[in-house]
Amino acid sequence: xxxxxxILLQLYLKLITRLxxxxxxxxxxxxxxxxxKHFVKExxxxxxxxxxxxxxxxxxxxxxxxxLPLAILNLPSxxxxxxxxxxxxxxxxxxxxxxxxxxxxxxxLGTSDPGDMKYLLSLVKPQIAIIxxxxxxxxxxxxxxxxxxxxxxxxxxxxxxxxxxIANIDNPRIRSLSxxxxxxxxxxxxDPAADYQILSYEKTGQGQLIKVKHPNNVxxxxxxxxxxxxxxxxxxxxxxxxxxxxxxxxxx
Amino acid sequence: xxxxYPDVISLAQGIPSFDTPGCIKRRVERALKxxxxxxxxxxxxxxxxxxxIEISLSRQNMDYDWQNEIxxxxxxxxxxxxxxxxxTMPGNEVIIPDPTYTSYQEAIKLAGCEPVFMRxxxxxxxxxxxxxxxxxxxxxxxxxxxxxxxxxxxxxxKRSDLLAMADLASKHDLYLISDEVYKDFIYDGxxxxxxxxxxxxxxxVIRLFSFSKSYAMTGWRVGYLHTDDTVAREILxxxxxxxxxxxxxxxxxxxxxxxxxxxxxxxxxxxxxxxRDLVCSRLDExxxxxxxSRPNSAYFxxxxxxxxxxxxKFSLTGESISWNLAxxxxxxxxxxxxxxxxxxxxxxxxxxxxxxxSEEHINEAFDRMKKYFSIL
Numbered sequence: 001x002x003x004x005x006x007i008l009l010q011l012y013l014k015l016i017t018r019l020x021x022x023x024x025x026x027x028x029x030x031x032x033x034x035x036x037k038h039f040v041k042e043x044x045x046x047x048x049x050x051x052x053x054x055x056x057x058x059x060x061x062x063x064x065x066x067x068l069p070l071a072i073l074n075l076p077s078x079x080x081x082x083x084x085x086x087x088x089x090x091x092x093x094x095x096x097x098x099x100x101x102x103x104x105x106x107x108x109l110g111t112s113d114p115g116d117m118k119y120l121l122s123l124v125k126p127q128i129a130i131i132x133x134x135x136x137x138x139x140x141x142x143x144x145x146x147x148x149x150x151x152x153x154x155x156x157x158x159x160x161x162x163x164x165x166i167a168n169i170d171n172p173r174i175r176s177l178s179x180x181x182x183x184x185x186x187x188x189x190x191d192p193a194a195d196y197q198i199l200s201y202e203k204t205g206q207g208q209l210i211k212v213k214h215p216n217n218v219x220x221x222x223x224x225x226x227x228x229x230x231x232x233x234x235x236x237x238x239x240x241x242x243x244x245x246x247x248x249x250x251x252x
Numbered sequence: 253x254x255x256x257y258p259d260v261i262s263l264a265q266g267i268p269s270f271d272t273p274g275c276i277k278r279r280v281e282r283a284l285k286x287x288x289x290x291x292x293x294x295x296x297x298x299x300x301x302x303x304x305i306e307i308s309l310s311r312q313n314m315d316y317d318w319q320n321e322i323x324x325x326x327x328x329x330x331x332x333x334x335x336x337x338x339x340t341m342p343g344n345e346v347i348i349p350d351p352t353y354t355s356y357q358e359a360i361k362l363a364g365c366e367p368v369f370m371r372x373x374x375x376x377x378x379x380x381x382x383x384x385x386x387x388x389x390x391x392x393x394x395x396x397x398x399x400x401x402x403x404x405x406x407x408x409x410k411r412s413d414l415l416a417m418a419d420l421a422s423k424h425d426l427y428l429i430s431d432e433v434y435k436d437f438i439y440d441g442x443x444x445x446x447x448x449x450x451x452x453x454x455x456x457v458i459r460l461f462s463f464s465k466s467y468a469m470t471g472w473r474v475g476y477l478h479t480d481d482t483v484a485r486e487i488l489x490x491x492x493x494x495x496x497x498x499x500x501x502x503x504x505x506x507x508x509x510x511x512x513x514x515x516x517x518x519x520x521x522x523x524x525x526x527x528r529d530l531v532c533s534r535l536d537e538x539x540x541x542x543x544x545s546r547p548n549s550a551y552f553x554x555x556x557x558x559x560x561x562x563x564x565k566f567s568l569t570g571e572s573i574s575w576n577l578a579x580x581x582x583x584x585x586x587x588x589x590x591x592x593x594x595x596x597x598x599x600x601x602x603x604x605x606x607x608x609x610s611e612e613h614i615n616e617a618f619d620r621m622k623k624y625f626s627i628l
Contacts, residue, residue: 035299038307061511079275079512137299140288206451207315227481228306228317 006066009085013069016092017123020073024101026056028124029241030109032117032155033132033168036230037063037108040132043238044106051245054102063110065119072105072124109155113141117151127163128244129155130237134173149173156181166240168233169194186215186244188236196236201229208232212239261609261617264588266403266552268524268608270468272505273516279508280501289501295492296484297324297476298503304510305476314448314459320481323491324474324498324506328433328462329355331477332397334490335458336363339427339483344394347385350596351378351554353403353431365394371598377545378405378554380413385420395427400446401434404595404604405554406528406547408438411445418447421456427483430459433475434550436466436517437524442548448478455480458487463502465551465608466517467509474502524551527607527614534618535605541625542603551608554592557601561628574603585620 021028029044031037041057048055058071070077070088073095078085095101109120131152134145142148156165156177163183167174170189178185188196199211199219207225210232214220224231283289296302299318306318316322325331332355340346342364348356350369360367370385372378385396396417401408421428428447438444448459462475475498477487497503528546531553535544541562542555557563557573566576574591581587592602607614 035303038303077512079515080278140286226310226315226317227321228319230317230319 005082009089010065012089013066013073013092014123016095017069017072020095020098020101021124023096024098026101026103026105028105028107028126029128029130030107030124030126030155031130031132032109032111032152033130034135034137036132036233037110039226039230039234040130040237041106041108043234044130044241047238047242047245048104048106051242053104054100055104055106056102057106058108061110063108063120064112064116068107068109068120068123071107111148111151112138114147114151117154121155121158126155126159128166128241129159129163130166131155131174131177132168132233132237133171135171145173149176153177153180156183159183164244166237186240188233188240196239198232198236201232203227210235212236214239214243260582260586260588261613261620262588263606263609263614263617264590264604266465266606266608267470268465268468268520268551269610269613270516270520272468272472273509273513275512275516276467276469276505276508279511280505283501283504289504291500293324293497293500293503295497296322296488297498298500298507301503301507301510302476304507305478308510309478312444312446314446314478315451316448316454316478317481321484322476322478323484323488324476324503325460325491326475326495326498326502327464327473328431328460328475328477329359330473330491330495330498331460331475331487332356332429332431333359333362334487334494335427335429335460335477336360336365336395336397337490338486339458340365340394343392345390345392347388347393347396348596349380349398349402351402351404351592351599351602352595353399354594356397356399360397366392368393369596369598372402372405372407374545374556377548378402378407380409380417382413382416382420385417389420389424389426393424393426395429396421397429397431399431399433401432401438401549403434403550404552404590404592404599404602405545406550406552407545408442408549411443414445414447418450418453418457422453426456428453428457430457432459433462433465435461437521437551438549439525439528440548455482458483463506463509466520467513468516468520469502469505469509472499472502472505474498474506476506524608527551527609527611528553530611530614531605531607531618534614537618537622538625551606553605553607554595554599554602555605557603559625562625563601565628572600574600578603581621581624585624587617587620587624 045055062071111117165185169187169191187194190198195215197213202209302318302322344365345368346360357367373381447457458479460477464470541559544555566573572593578591590604592599
């Protein structure tokens with residue numbers, strides 16, 4: 001009974017979400033990876049908001065088959081309560097005619113089982129995919145790393161040629177993704193081959209000071225008021241999006 | 253001792269009356285079904301949990317790197333013990349408030365150090381006494397260990413006092429070990445503040461949190477600590493030696509708490525506030541027996557025994573008055589409370605009441621005590 005209701009709920013949310021996305025046609029930026037999705041998402045949202053754009057991101061871990069539609073529709077979860085789900089389902093329908101639907105959706109996509117990515121991409125069609133990391137973290141439901149990597153290959157292949165893939169080149173599994181999509185890839189990391197390369201980190205009292213080499217070989221310094229290298233990586237994705245936005249104004 | 257009495261109502265042990273929320277149990281069920289709980293995690297904890305902790309801290313304006321500065325512990329007391337063993341040397345002194353959580357003294361002794369007490373100001377709702385602190389700092393002092401909100405007084409220390417304490421710590425090069433397991437239960441519109449908010453203090457502040465109280469998970473034994481990577485690295489060595497890692501199944505429970513436990517936490521906060529008011533009104537009925545400061549946080553109140561008849565009766569043996577009263581209450585009416593003696597040498601003559609229990613239990617316990625005191 002419970003499983004049947006969950007399937008019905010999932011179908012209902014999928015239908016409404018597709019209708020909403022068809023009606024409002026937001027620009028979708030997808031973020032996938034084993035770690036650092038949250039901080040990359042926050043950084044991208046910060047950059048877009050600084051450009052004066054309206055942005056919606058998924059809250060907490062709303063990045064799965066039920067959570068992602070809720071994030072897009074900006075609705076809470078009813079979790080395990082039938083009573084709490086009823087108003088959520090009623091409100092979902094009204095989102096089709098929402099006047100102030102945001103221009104950008106910055107969405108984490110979670111994949112913990114084979115086929116998850118395919119399902120999530122049946123809901124959203126991202127123009128940009130950011131792949132932060134691939135590790136053994138959610139490997140338990142996959143037969144091996146290759147099967148897990150196939151989820152990310154599916155994402156890369158789904159990005160249209162007019163879009164971009166932004167990838168952490170320091171991760172060998174992500175490096176191996178190149179060639180799985182005709183879409184242009186912007187890379188970041190400490191690897192000298194990265195388009196946005198971290199040349200140095202220095203811990204400071206307020207966070208860290210990093211030096212970054214840009215694709216045009218210009219080197220810039222940035223103070224990041226957060227601790228941990230993952231924030232430096234998140235910052236690079238923001239730089240990549242920011243410069244891409246400057247070049248492709250009509251698209252972003 | 254209380255467990256020997258079948259009809260006992262315990263307002264003693266600091267455990268909440270609630271069961272672990274369903275959303276947390278479901279998260280654990282899912283992990284069990286996936287077969288991911290049988291193996292050790294990395295010593296500092298599951299990466300996905302530590303990343304969630306960093307996100308949670310970031311929402312509270314505390315910036316710590318999950319990869320190098322956050323350690324998941326087997327409850328906060330394991331984190332405290334590992335911290336003390338890492339940052340002190342045998343023979344050092346560690347300052348703790350009086351009154352404060354009982355187990356601190358033992359953890360300090362376990363590290364070969366000596367607990368030194370600084371008396372809190374009862375007449376100012378048990379606030380920190382900076383002058384008293386100055387007097388107990390010596391060349392041997394290595395750290396100040398405190399819980400905020402404070403157990404057993406239910407006091408949330410003032411920002412100005414915490415900052416004054418931090419100034420002294422900086423001056424004397426001391427660590428500040430801040431145990432904040434009750435930080436989600438702060439009442440009366442007080443604003444939460446932690447010394448871990450101040451980046452300049454990050455290499456001397458070790459902040460600890462436990463899921464036990466906020467998410468009704470005392471039996472799961474899971475919490476975390478965070479500090480600058482230079483300090484965390486040393487604590488991790490001890491943590492690894494003590495427990496290898498926190499129980500992995502409990503780490504998944506902690507993930508469930510951070511992902512989905514917000515609503516339940518809000519409900520607990522609301523219920524504890526109601527119970528705080530109930531306990532205070534019931535204590536007001538016993539105003540010839542006790543005087544007390546109204547707690548502004550946690551779920552404890554620490555009344556002073558003021559009734560002369562009781563003081564005379566229980567001081568006859570020459571033993572602890574609070575101990576004798578607690579024992580007599582247990583014997584005669586099966587109500588369990590904790591004698592003040594347990595919380596520090598100057599805390600004799602007080603008794604701790606835990607209002608984490610249900611309203612029904614609180615009322616029944618006070619009905620019994622009222623009857624007991626009426627025939628005394």
